Each structure stands twice: as C-alpha cells, then as structure tokens.
Amino acid sequence: MTTKVEVKNLTKIFGKRVNKAKELLMAGASKADILKETGATVGVDRANFTVDEGEIFVIMGLSGSGKSTTIRMLNRLIEPTNGQVILDGQDVMAMSKDELREIRRHKMSMVFQNFALLPNRTVLENAEYGLEIQGVDKATREKQANDALEMVGLTGYNDQYPTQLSGGMQQRVGLARALANDPEILLMDEAFSALDPLNRKEMQNELLDLQENMQKTIIFISHDLNEALRIGDHIMIMRDGEIVQIGSPEEILTHPANDYVERFIEDVDRSKVLTASRVMIRPVTVNIDKDGPRITLRRMRENEISSLYVIDNQHHMVGLVDARDVIQLIKDNNRDLSSIINHDVPTVEMDTPLKSMMDEASHSPLPIAVLDDRNRLQGIIIRGAVLDALNGNGGDSHD
C-alpha cells in the first residue's frame, strides 16, 4: 500500500496570541491553561497519521474534538499553525497559492457537514460548480455532473433549487458536486449525517463501491460508530484535539486504547462488525481416520459435552456425533463412527458477520461449525458466545 496523505505534528491554534500559545503547548501546558493565559483555543494538537491510497479513513470524536479542523487543514481551508501535510510526497504547506488551487481543483474535493450548496443555482448547476471553476466546457461538465447525480441516486431533480429539496437530498447534491470533479481524494465532513437510515446505507455502499472500483481515497468524518466500523479501513478517534487511537475497526473494538474509546464503542451494534472467526472457540474433535467410539466417548466425558465434531486427517469437517449414538455403537461393538455421523450441521465461514448468523445461533441446538475456504474446521461457535459477543465481551475467547 502506498501512502497518500501523511500528516506530521499538525497543529491548529485559534485566537490572537498564537505564538505564545504555541510555546506553551510545546512546553507541555494543558489546553485549559493555555486558554486561561492567552485566550487561544487549541483546535488540534500535534496530530500524526497516514492515510493509504484507496482506503476509507474515518475520523471520529465528540463534538469539538477537532475533526473538522483536522480535515480542513489537509487542503488548507484552515491554515495550520504548525506541522506538515504531505500529499503524494509533496509538502502541501510549502505550496504557492496557485499550486494549492490546482490541488483543490483536481486532487481533493470536499463534502460539507452543512451541505454549503449555492442557493441561487439549480441542482445541476451546483453539481457542475467545481468543473465550472476549472473552466471545463458546458457540454462536458453537464455530462459529468449528470453522471455524478445519477451515482448518488438523484435523478429528475436537475432543475430544482436546493431549498426545494430535503436535507438528505441536499447532502447528496453536495456529494455529487464533489464526485463530478473526479478527485483522487474525497474529504467528507459528516457527509451522511442528514440521510435517513435507508439512504445512508445505500450511500455507504456507494462509497465502498467507489473506493473499490475507482481507487478513491476517502477521509470521512462520522459521528456514528456503526457507520465508521462498516466503511472504515482505519478509524481515528480524537478527543480534545488529540488523537486517542488509530486502528482497524476490529482493533478499536477489541483493544480500545482507553476509557474514552471504550465509552465510544459501548453501544455499538457489534453484530454487524464482529465476524465468526472472532467468537469461535477451539473445537474438541475426533479424527475419523484414527479414533474410535471409545476415545470419542472419553473426550466427551472429559469436556462434559454431549456432541463432538468429526474431522479427517486433512482436518476437513466431516460431521457431528452425538453421545447417545456413540454409546449405542460401543454396545454394538462397532468400531466405525461413520454410520452415526450427522452430516447435516450448521456451518459458516470465517468472515461471516454475527448479524447474519444470529437466527441460526438462536434456533440451532448444535454448535455452528466455522470452516475456512478449504472446508477445514477452524472452530465452532456455541450459542452463548454469540450473545456474549453482542454484549461486548466478544473476541477475546479466540486469542
């Protein structure tokens, strides 16, 4: 993976006595003290992170934690007080006005929290706006704007004015305006906040498609952890202008860096994020090519369970045997397990989300077998594990 954006020590101090405030900050003063002493607000404090090409990088944090400030420093809509932004190896901070304008025109487009549509322009004209600034001819820009509007599912409203649309529709116009530019990087400041759940999901999928098919790099601010977990390749959590944790969704969920992050993920809908491999446990098995009914029965007794998964020498899943059948087999003095194997067992794959197996888990009395792509038994999931994981205790049983 190549790095698309690299941010080093990025800092923003708002207010008057910025230099004094900066000195204090570097000397380790707290934000409250800096505010008291100089009246300046530290918006973002020495942020360091990298965004890979083609990933969706989600920034989260409570209101006022510095998300919008951070994202606006990437294209210098807000001039950083200190630090560096490296875009494709180029130092954005060192760019002249003209160079910066080129970057804004062609490389990065922004979608705004409050839409920021031009009220005197129609939907189509708004979507054309970025291209118009670049001096693209009318026919081309109309076509590109139309395509973008179609992409966001907003056809037939071309001649309406923004005030005639619902908030969600306006938000999609804002997205189309950014997409019409065909930028390499999309900066999205709570771009889906005004969408209803259904449209939101649709737009998330659209974004995932965009990322996958067109290799767009997307930096996305969200207040919604479920959204972040669903679309993010990496999630960065901010608090009071500082970065608290950066990690993949799973890392964030399973190893929250501190109480703040933990509180953040408290009420997440884990079923959508956690996968089968996260909650499965090591199965007790017997090998059909090696073991007979007596060993099977002993293992059941040792582990106090009434059924066992059967595998072969290659670790392929064969099926399940039940204690009563095993005892019958011993009574009959039969050494071959194959006659009593139940082949009709519930199976899932390693990356199946919990959400899609909740039904199965709650109805099936049998533990669910987790298979890898070569049909080998990697683990089993017992009913309690699913419920546990959804209650926030998930994941650790695997390690």
Next chain:
Amino acid sequence: MTSLPKLPLAKWVNEFVSWLTQFEGFFQAITNFLNAIINSFQWLFDLLPQWLFVAIIMGLTLYLNRKKQKWSLLLLEFFGFWYISNQGYWRDMTQTLTLVLTSSLIAIVIGIPLGIWMAKSDKVRTVVNPILDFMQTMPAFVYLIPAVAFFGIGMAPGVVASVIFAMPPTVRMTNLGIRQVPYDLIEAANSFGSTSWQKLTQVQLPIAKSTIMAGVNQSMMLSLSMVVIASMIGAMGLGTKVYFAVGRNDAGSGFTAGFAIVILAIILDRVTQAFNQSKNK
C-alpha cells in the same frame, strides 16, 4: 468655553472650495460626461411617443411579474401616466426620470465597487463608513453650493448633488450583502479552488444580489427626493413645477406636480422591486 474665539471652519471650507475651483478643466470634463448621459436619456424619452413609453413600461412589468401578475401595478401605471400626461407634466416627468436614472446609474457604478471593497477590507470599511454617514445626514441643500461652484447651473450639478445624497444606501447594502454571504459558501468556493474573482462573481455577488438591489432601490428613491431641491439650481423637471408653485403660493399646482412625483416614485419603486424579485427566480 465662551472665551474661545469662534473656529474659522466656514472660512476653511470656503478656502478649500475655492482652491478646488482651480481644477476647472477636470470639473468641466465631468460636467460634459454627465451631460452626455443626461442628454442620451432625454433624447430617448423625447423620441418615444407617450403611448409607446407607457406600453414599454407596462410590458416590462408584465414580463417581470410573469410568475405572479400584479394587476394593481398595471392599473397604477396606466392611470398614473394618464394623469401625468393629462396635467401636462409629461416632459417634466421625463426630465425628472432622467435625473433619477442618471444619478442611480452613477450611484451604482461607483457605489457597488466601493461596497465590494468595503466588504473585502475592514480598514476600508472603517474609513468609508463615517464618510457615508456624513453624506447622508448633511442637509441636502448644502451640497448645492459647491455643486454650483464646480458644475455650474442645470442638470449636471443636480445629478452630482443627488449622487452624493443618494449613493450611501447602495454602498452600504453592497457591503452588507457581501459580508452576509454565509461563510460555509465561501469555504465551499475556496475548497473547489476558486480565484477571488470567481468567488466574487459566482458566489458573493449573486447571493448578495437582492440586498444590493434593495440598496439600489433606496438610492433611487433618495435621488427622487432630491428633485425639488435640485430644481433650485436649475435641474428641470417636476421639481421645478413644485418649486415654482411654492414661489407663487399656488397650492393647486403644487399639489398636482407633487402628486405626479408620488406616482413616479411608486412606479419606480415597484418596478425595481419586481426586477429584483424576477432575477431571484
């Protein structure tokens, strides 16, 4: 307090004004320029037959209000112009209209760029604002004196006095309108890589337009309020009729001419408003 001698402010102003008169050529050039505009308007109005003039105004009104017709305005225009013609004030009315249109045109041409400059720079605003206050609150009569000194007698000094008195709303409202453009729209314009000029023409002016037009409308009304005063220095028109009526103590013709001014004011006001709204979709 009382022992202090009287400040020779009046003397200073007089000296300043007479010092300015040495730039006679400069003021003559301005006078010629103003007369060129005034004469073009007047030439056009003299050329148009009355019925055609009324038809054009009513047609324009119909067009501007095409979304939602205001029949009362059309009636007002029809009967209003009929009244003016009937009372024999037609040419006076067109002279007054010439004065108003010329003053408004100049107020727009100077006022809007000045307002833009004010909006872009706090320093400029700090300097210009008190000047505008001064221009607006100083009794309009006072402008007549230097206006005559520099521009002689006639329409041109009338226009100058009207412009000074009437321009402030255009400047102020332009400044206000541009400053009121929501910051997120400016931010959006910047984020897509606008130049300052693109930002001004594509975002700031279009969004500030109705505010600016409200300022222009006010300027127009103020310059109309100057017509009687301007008539004292030889600016012809309805104002002259009122002025003469006052001199002859003739309440009747004072009223008929004054009423014609009122009609013209209402029509101008409504038509510019309709113009404003129609451009705002």
